[in-house]
Amino acid sequence: MGERDTPPKQKCVHEDPRRVHAHAIKSSNIDRSLLNNLITLYSNSNLLSDALRVFHQIPSPNVVSWTALISGHANTHLSLRHFISMLRHSTVPNQRTLASLLKTCASLHSLCFGFQLHSLSLKLSLSHQPFAASALVHFYSKHRLPNEARKVFDEILHRDEVCYAAIIVGLAQNSRSFDALSLFADMKSANVGSTMYSVSGALRAAAELAALEQCRIIHAHAVLTGLDLNFVVGTALVDGYGKCGFVSDARCAFDGFLPDVNIVGWNAMMAGYAQQGDKKSVLELFNKMKDRRLIADEFSFLAILTVCSNAGVIHEAEMWLNYMKLDYGLEPGLEHYTCVIGAMARAGRLEDAERVAMTMPFEPDAAVWRALLSACVAHGATDMAWRMGQRLLEHDPQDDSAYVILANVHAVAGRWVEVAEVRKMMKDRGVRKKGGRSWIEVRGEVHVFLAGDRSHERMEEIYTKLAELMEEIGKLGYVQVSDEMLHEVEAGEKKEALWYHSEKLAVAFGVLSGAVPPGKALRVVKNLRICRDCHEAFKYMSRVVEREIVVRDVNRYHRFLHGSCTCGDYW
Numbered sequence: 135m136g137e138r139d140t141p142p143k144q145k146c147v148h149e150d151p152r153r154v155h156a157h158a159i160k161s162s163n164i165d166r167s168l169l170n171n172l173i174t175l176y177s178n179s180n181l182l183s184d185a186l187r188v189f190h191q192i193p194s195p196n197v198v199s200w201t202a203l204i205s206g207h208a209n210t211h212l213s214l215r216h217f218i219s220m221l222r223h224s225t226v227p228n229q230r231t232l233a234s235l236l237k238t239c240a241s242l243h244s245l246c247f248g249f250q251l252h253s254l255s256l257k258l259s260l261s262h263q264p265f266a267a268s269a270l271v272h273f274y275s276k277h278r279l280p281n282e283a284r285k286v287f288d289e290i291l292h293r294d295e296v297c298y299a300a301i302i303v304g305l306a307q308n309s310r311s312f313d314a315l316s317l318f319a320d321m322k323s324a325n326v327g328s329t330m331y332s333v334s335g336a337l338r339a340a341a342e343l344a345a346l347e348q349c350r351i352i353h354a355h356a357v358l359t360g361l362d363l364n365f366v367v368g369t370a371l372v373d374g375y376g377k378c379g380f381v382s383d384a385r386c387a388f389d390g391f392l393p394d395v396n397i398v399g400w401n402a403m404m405a406g407y408a409q410q411g412d413k414k415s416v417l418e419l420f421n422k423m424k425d426r427r428l429i430a431d432e433f434s435f436l437a438i439l440t441v442c443s444n445a446g447v448i449h450e451a452e453m454w455l456n457y458m459k460l461d462y463g464l465e466p467g468l469e470h471y472t473c474v475i476g477a478m479a480r481a482g483r484l485e486d487a488e489r490v491a492m493t494m495p496f497e498p499d500a501a502v503w504r505a506l507l508s509a510c511v512a513h514g515a516t517d518m519a520w521r522m523g524q525r526l527l528e529h530d531p532q533d534d535s536a537y538v539i540l541a542n543v544h545a546v547a548g549r550w551v552e553v554a555e556v557r558k559m560m561k562d563r564g565v566r567k568k569g570g571r572s573w574i575e576v577r578g579e580v581h582v583f584l585a586g587d588r589s590h591e592r593m594e595e596i597y598t599k600l601a602e603l604m605e606e607i608g609k610l611g612y613v614q615v616s617d618e619m620l621h622e623v624e625a626g627e628k629k630e631a632l633w634y635h636s637e638k639l640a641v642a643f644g645v646l647s648g649a650v651p652p653g654k655a656l657r658v659v660k661n662l663r664i665c666r667d668c669h670e671a672f673k674y675m676s677r678v679v680e681r682e683i684v685v686r687d688v689n690r691y692h693r694f695l696h697g698s699c700t701c702g703d704y705w
Contacts, residue, residue, distance in 0.1 A: 151175035170198050177206025197228050205234040205519070209241045210665075226258065229266035236269035248273050253423025262291045267641050268300040286314070295327040303335035306342070307375065312580070314339035315348060321354070333361050334370035341377040344659040344686045347575045349374045353387075366390065368400045376406020379657070379684055379691055381415075391479035398427055404437035409691060411700065415442045432464055440472035444690065468496040475502055479509030480704060484518055500529040507536065511543045512704050518550070519543040532566045534560075535663060572636035572660045576647050583639040590639075591645070597634075600642035604633055608675035614667060632667045636660065637685060645679055655693075657680035663687050664705065674702040 153170055158164050164456040169192050176185035182223065189203045199221040207213040217235055220227065227235075232255050239248035252270060263271065267290045274283035287293070287301040298321040305314035318336040321328070333356050340348040353371055357361040360370070368391045375384035388395065388403045400423045407415040416437055423430065435458045441449040451474045458464045471494040478487035487506060491498045503526035510519035523540035526533060537560040544552040551627040575584045581590065590596060604612075614632060637660050644656040656679070664687040675695040676683050683694040 148616060149175070151179055151181065152485045152688075155188075165197065166192055166194070166196065167684040169435075170456065173206060175644070178200070178268050182206060190594075195223070196223070197225055197231065200225055201231045201234065203227065204231060209238050210435055211242070213238045214244070214247060216267065227260075229260045229263040232260060234266040236266070240273045243277070245277050248277070261418040262289055264290065264292065264297055266292050268296045269659060271297070271300040271304055273632035275300070275307055278308060280305055280308040280313075282614075285307075293324070295321075295329050295332065298326055299329045299331035299335065302332045302339070306335045306339040309342060311339035311342045315343075315345070315580075318352070319539055326353065328359050328361060330361055330364045330366045333359075334365075334366050337367070337370035341374040342380045343573065343580065344657070345573075345575055346375075346380060346657060348580070349378055349380075349576045350382075352357040352579055356360070360481070363398065365394075365399070367479040368395075369402050371398055372402040372406065376409065379410065379686065381406045381410055383442050393426065397423075397431055400428060401431070401433040401437060404434060405440070408437040408441040408444075411441060411444045411691075413445055413447075415610075416441050428655065430462060432467060433457075435464065435466075436469055436473070439470050439477075443476035443480065447478055448474075448481050448483065451477040468494075468499060471496060471500050472499075472505065476505045476509075476682070479506055480512075482509075482513050483512060484509060484515055488518070488522075498525070500526055501527065504536070504539075507539050507543075508705070511539055511546075511672050513548070514543070515539045516547045516549065518545055523556075531563055533563055534565050537565060542675050568659065568662060570636040570662050570665075572640040572658050574640040574644050574656070576644070579692065581640070581643060583636045583643070585636045587636065587639055590643070592643070595646055596639055596643050599646045600638055601634060603642060603645070603675055603678060604671070606678045607671060608676050610677060612671060612674040632665075633664060635668050635669050637664060638671065641675065641683060653681060655684045657684045658686075660685060660687045663689055664692060669699065669703070669705075673699055 146608055151172060151480050154175060158168055170189055172188045173185045176188060178189065185206050187201065189199060192199050200216065204213050204216050204402055207216060213235065215229040223302065230628065232251055236248060239251065252261065253590060255270070260266045267286055270286045270344045271283045274286065283301060283304045287297065298317065302314050302317050305317065315336060333352060336352050337349060340352060353362065356367050368387060369390065371387040372384045375381070375387060384403060384406045387689050391399060400419065404416050404419050407419065420430065420434065420438060435454060436529065438454050439451055442454060455466055455474055457471060457472070458466055468670050471490065475487045475490050475591045484506070487509070491502050507522040507526055508523055519540060523536055526536040537556055541553050541556040544556065572581060573580050583590065587593070637658055640658045641656060644658065664685055672683050672685065674697065677697050685692045689705050690701060692705065
């Protein structure tokens with residue numbers, strides 16, 4: 135067989151390789167092709183020592199022989215060692231060899247070795263070939279280098295469904311959701327077939343954006359291609375609709391796979407309910423899962439603890455944490471303890487929450503201190519807020535939200551010396567408040583707005599509509615954020631600029647464009663925590679437009695209806 139010959143087809147993958155081997159010996163029909171096949175068969179049966187023994191029986195191993203051996207030891211350092219031996223035997227790798235090695239480097243987090251493989255692929259003119267290129271995209275994506283992954287993809291000469299799946303999944307995993315959805319659309323335009331990976335990757339991207347219409351479009355595509363019957367796609371649908379806030383659609387997708395849903399699907403459905411604060415539905419699902427003799431894992435309990443945290447039910451949170459440890463033998467992770475701390479903090483038991491944070495078997499991370507800091511603001515615990523803020527800034531001195539929240543609690547208490555100190559600290563460290571970005575879907579197209587944005591083609595109409603809304607809510611009693619709250623705005627920003635925050639522009643555009651039929655909710659997603667002024671304004675706007683306004687910020691869902699919000703003004 136030549137150097138670029140493809141590996142033999144694994145027709146006997148489920149057969150006992152020893153039986154195949156014995157039959158070949160009896161028939162005296164052993165050649166290199168058969169031995170190559172036996173290496174693969176032994177490897178697939180996890181008989182790696184036998185695979186290596188067969189390899190050493192080959193007088194002149196070719197690239198297919200080496201690739202079979204390397205692939206058999208995939209995701210282990212032995213794979214890389216066999217590759218070094220291959221090069222010492224002057225055997226030139228093909229794209230399948232490199233693909234297997236790059237997947238190993240991705241799983242072992244071996245960035246340096248992967249760089250060298252990329253260099254070798256360029257020298258051998260293999261980096262543009264589908265197998266090697268797809269593996270390179272996967273490698274860079276796993277190492278959180280989406281720009282490099284995209285460069286590799288753009289240089290592929292003939293992109294097939296595997297190439298597209300690799301880049302779509304990679305970008306979605308690296309929070310490049312807009313790019314992932316754009317490439318999914320390009321894939322369909324190019325008439326390249328879909329796989330369960332490209333569809334589930336696109337759904338993950340839509341879920342992160344809470345882009346409901348995109349979820350529905352991808353769902354329709356999955357139905358047309360028959361991929362909606364695939365478990366991976368089905369779980370992604372449950373997760374996608376759940377994160378878009380449409381748990382009824384998520385439940386329809388979930389129910390369609392019963393009774394064959396695995397634990398991942400159950401967890402996705404429970405997480406969807408938890409995100410909405412629906413404790414009753416989370417617990418009902420948990421009990422049904424037990425009835426089906428499925429064993430809950432750490433993600434199952436995370437959904438329960440999340441909903442307990444949002445509700446501020448301390449005793450239940452502590453009970454479930456103990457239940458997880460004692461009855462299921464699962465060790466709670468940092469996320470589980472964070473939920474218990476959040477429940478305590480929300481209920482006002484700030485000292486108890488701090489005690490748990492200091493005594494739990496994990497080093498508290500930024501999320502723990504941020505939760506405690508936000509609770510201090512809500513409960514007016516100024517002195518404790520300063521302590522929590524300092525701990526948060528020790529983790530990340532560039533965290534702009536920490537300075538904003540810390541200044542807020544002191545401003546409310548009228549402690550202007552501390553406010554000035556926080557501002558000076560922020561200035562000295564070169565920290566600037568991140569720009570807000572919000573987006574809204576209109577007839578399947580995602581429109582993105584920045585604070586004070588003037589780039590939209592209908593911006594004059596949007597600003598006019600927003601002015602009308604602000605005038606109407608003023609008549610209902612809305613009062614803009616008070617002077618002592620103005621630290622939430624970047625230095626030098628005028629009070630009127632609060633009108634033009636990105637989420638307000640998105641809502642105004644939604645009303646103007648008829649984003650959804652009358653009676654349906656306007657749905658906006660924001661990349662940061664919603665500010666207090668926008669939160670207050672939307673409570674009044676929900677009365678003016680006579681419909682629900684849903685905003686998903688970085689912390690949670692806010693559902694504004696009839697002048698109130700489901701978060702209870704705590705977020």
